[in-house]
């Protein structure tokens with residue numbers, strides 16, 4: 001099979017013809033239909049996670065995976081209800097299954113966790129072995145390129161916004177900010193509309209083309225922040241919404257500027273959630289943070305149940321997708337576009353797998 005693999009840091013991926021992987025008795029071999037390309041793949045190549053992961057080369061990146069069940073291990077139980085030919089997505093974040101967080105359902109934050117594409121082989125290949133417990137069967141046929149990104153870009157902001165919802169900062173007289181309008185942001189704006197109980201949703205980004213898509217996806221207001229001071233942005237926010245502050249904000253970028261702007265615009269008792277990871281540190285003024293009783297949430301990826309909810313939304317056609325289909329051979333040039341922020345929506349490698357036939361039923 002073909003696989004695009006990392007043999008060292010800071011180098012393009014190498015496209016290689018390698019043996020189709022064997023599966024363990026509790027694994028399923030998935031024939032990859034779609035593999036989403038994430039900015040964190042660029043960060044992986046750049047060594048951003050080197051300390052945390054300590055992975056050995058070669059690494060096959062790709063953690064947003066949709067595909068067909070191709071083979072099933074001997075010890076996969078009947079109760080898993082998986083059959084060859086089923087359309088599946090891969091829930092990333094594979095925990096040890098026994099720690100407190102795993103037992104709470106949050107395998108993605110297991111201390112002994114791993115993630116396909118960051119150690120175990122990922123979806124930048126024609127086949128990938130996956131523990132059967134991490135697969136979710138999708139009954140309704142959806143396009144590979146629409147399914148794959150739901151497992152990260154399409155679910156990570158969903159979990160983040162659920163944290164804001166739990167913080168009690170939503171309502172029709174509230175203002176919700178979404179920072180970023182690329183991969184994660186183009187989903188975040190939709191969940192902001194769905195979950196914020198009628199709040200005014202404002203999207204902040206630096207690219208007019210991406211902001212135009214955010215508007216189509218339901219943003220009430222968009223603000224281009226390029227070259228603007230916090231004061232300028234606040235003035236524009238007031239002009240467009242009648243409010244000077246945000247009650248809630250999700251940061252899908254995670255750059256120094258978006259954290260500064262997001263926290264700087266937060267109203268008293270407001271809540272902020274970080275899901276984007278472009279930068280490396282959080283540096284915010286302490287006294288206003290404490291005196292205004294702000295809340296800062298970290299939110300990492302999503303758990304299996306979050307992904308089930310997002311898949312339910314997708315199957316009810318409640319999610320609009322902004323996708324750029326990528327040919328496998330063009331993976332490296334698209335990683336460069338991703339690095340430069342020049343991809344609109346989500347780039348997804350699409351393999352030549354039949355996706356037109358209906359899903360087999362039991």
Ligand SMILES: [Zn+2]
Pocket residue numbers: 095096097098099100101102103107110111112113
């Ligand atoms: Zn665990």
